[in-house]
Amino acid sequence: MHEMALCEGIIQIVEEEARRRAFSKVKTVCLEIGALSHVAPEAMKFCFEAVAARTIAAGAVLEIVETPGVAWCMACSKRVEIKQRYEPCPSCGGYQLQVTGGEEMRVKELEVD
Amino acid sequence: MSSDRIIQVERDILSKNDKLAAANRARFRADDALAFNLVSSPGAGKTSLLVRAVSDLKDTFPIGVIEGDQQTSNDAERIRATGVPAVQINTGKGCHLDAAMVAEAYDRLPWLNGGILFIENVGNLVCPAAFDLGEACKIVVFSTTEGEDKPLKYPDMFAVSSLMLINKIDLAPVLDFNLAQTIEYARRVNPKIEVLTVSARTGEGMATFYAWIRKQSSRMNAATLRAVSG
Numbered sequence: 001m002h003e004m005a006l007c008e009g010i011i012q013i014v015e016e017e018a019r020r021r022a023f024s025k026v027k028t029v030c031l032e033i034g035a036l037s038h039v040a041p042e043a044m045k046f047c048f049e050a051v052a053a054r055t056i057a058a059g060a061v062l063e064i065v066e067t068p069g070v071a072w073c074m075a076c077s078k079r080v081e082i083k084q085r086y087e088p089c090p091s092c093g094g095y096q097l098q099v100t101g102g103e104e105m106r107v108k109e110l111e112v113d
Numbered sequence: 114m115s116s117d118r119i120i121q122v123e124r125d126i127l128s129k130n131d132k133l134a135a136a137n138r139a140r141f142r143a144d145d146a147l148a149f150n151l152v153s154s155p156g157a158g159k160t161s162l163l164v165r166a167v168s169d170l171k172d173t174f175p176i177g178v179i180e181g182d183q184q185t186s187n188d189a190e191r192i193r194a195t196g197v198p199a200v201q202i203n204t205g206k207g208c209h210l211d212a213a214m215v216a217e218a219y220d221r222l223p224w225l226n227g228g229i230l231f232i233e234n235v236g237n238l239v240c241p242a243a244f245d246l247g248e249a250c251k252i253v254v255f256s257t258t259e260g261e262d263k264p265l266k267y268p269d270m271f272a273v274s275s276l277m278l279i280n281k282i283d284l285a286p287v288l289d290f291n292l293a294q295t296i297e298y299a300r301r302v303n304p305k306i307e308v309l310t311v312s313a314r315t316g317e318g319m320a321t322f323y324a325w326i327r328k329q330s331s332r333m334n335a336a337t338l339r340a341v342s343g
Contacts, residue, residue, distance in 0.1 A: 009126045084268065097304070109119055
C-alpha cells in the first residue's frame with residue numbers, strides 16, 4: 001500500500017502550490033501515471049480520498065492520465081510500446097528491452113478555485 | 114462567472130523523497146561508504162545472509178546496518194550479536210523504508226569511513242521498489258523456495274535491482290528448483306541484472322558475493338578519484 005505514501009506526497013505538492021499560487025480550493029488533481037510505474041490507478045484513487053480528507057484537496061476529483069510504456073529494443077534498434085515489464089518486443093519477440101518511458105508518476109495540473 | 118483556473122504543476126510525486134535520497138547519497142559519498150539496499154519478500158533470508166556477511170567482512174571494512182521492519186527489534190539484535198552496529202527502524206503500518214527514515218538512522222550509526230552500509234528493507238516485493246534511499250544499488254534476495262516466476266509476478270523490484278542473490282541454493286535439489294528458468298525470467302524484466310547463487314546457511318557462494326562487493330567498492334573509489342582529479 002505505498003499508494004498511501006504517494007498520496008501524501010501529492011497532498012504536500014498541492015499544499016505547496018496553494019501557498020505559492022494563492023488558491024484555497026482544489027476541484028481536480030490531474031496525475032500522469034506511466035503504465036510501467038509503481039502505481040495501480042485504482043488503489044491510488046481509493047487512497048487519495050482518504051488522505052485528502054480534511055486537507056485543501058478534500059473532495060477533489062483525482063484524474064489519472066495513463067501514459068504508455070515505451071522501450072528501446074536493442075535487437076531491432078527501434079522504439080516499441082509495451083504494456084508490462086516482462087513483455088517481449090512486439091516486433092522480434094526478444095527481451096533485450098531498455099525501458100525509456102512510462103515510468104512517470106507526476107502531478108500534472110490542478111483545477112482550482 | 115466562475116473563477117476556476119487550471120494550474121500547470123508538472124512535479125514528480127516522489128520529488129521530496131528523491132531530494133532526501135540525493136542528500137543521503139552525497140553523505141555516503143563524503144564518508145566513502147558504500148550503501149546497499151537489500152529487498153526481498155518476507156522470509157527470503159535477508160537477515161541470515163547479512164549476519165553471515167557482516168561476520169565475514171567486519172575485519173575488512175567498517176560496517177553498519179539499518180534494519181527495517183514493521184515491528185520488533187529482533188533483526189537488529191541478531192546483527193548486533195555479531196559485534197556490528199545496527200539501528201532498527203520500525204515502520205509501524207508502513208510497508209517500506211523512505212529516505213528520511215534512513216537519514217535519521219544513519220545519524221545513529223558510528224562513522225563508516227570507507228566502509229559498507231547495509232540497509233535491510235521491509236520484507237515486501239512491491240512497495241520498496243518505488244523509494245530511492247540514496248543507496249549505490251538495490252540487491253534483491255530471492256530464495257529457491259519462492260517459485261521461479263517471482264520476477265514476472267513482481268517485475269518492478271527486479272527491474273530496479275542491480276544484483277539478484279538467489280539464496281537457499283542448498284535446498285535447490287530437494288525443491289526441483291529450476292535455476293536457468295529463474296534467471297531467464299529475471300532477465301526478461303531486467304536484461305542487465307547480475308545473478309549470484311548463495312546459501313546463507315552453508316556459506317556456499319558467499320565468497321563470490323564478497324568479491325562482487327569488493328568490485329563495487331573499487332568502482333566507487335575509482336569514480337571518486339576521477340571526480341577529485343577531474
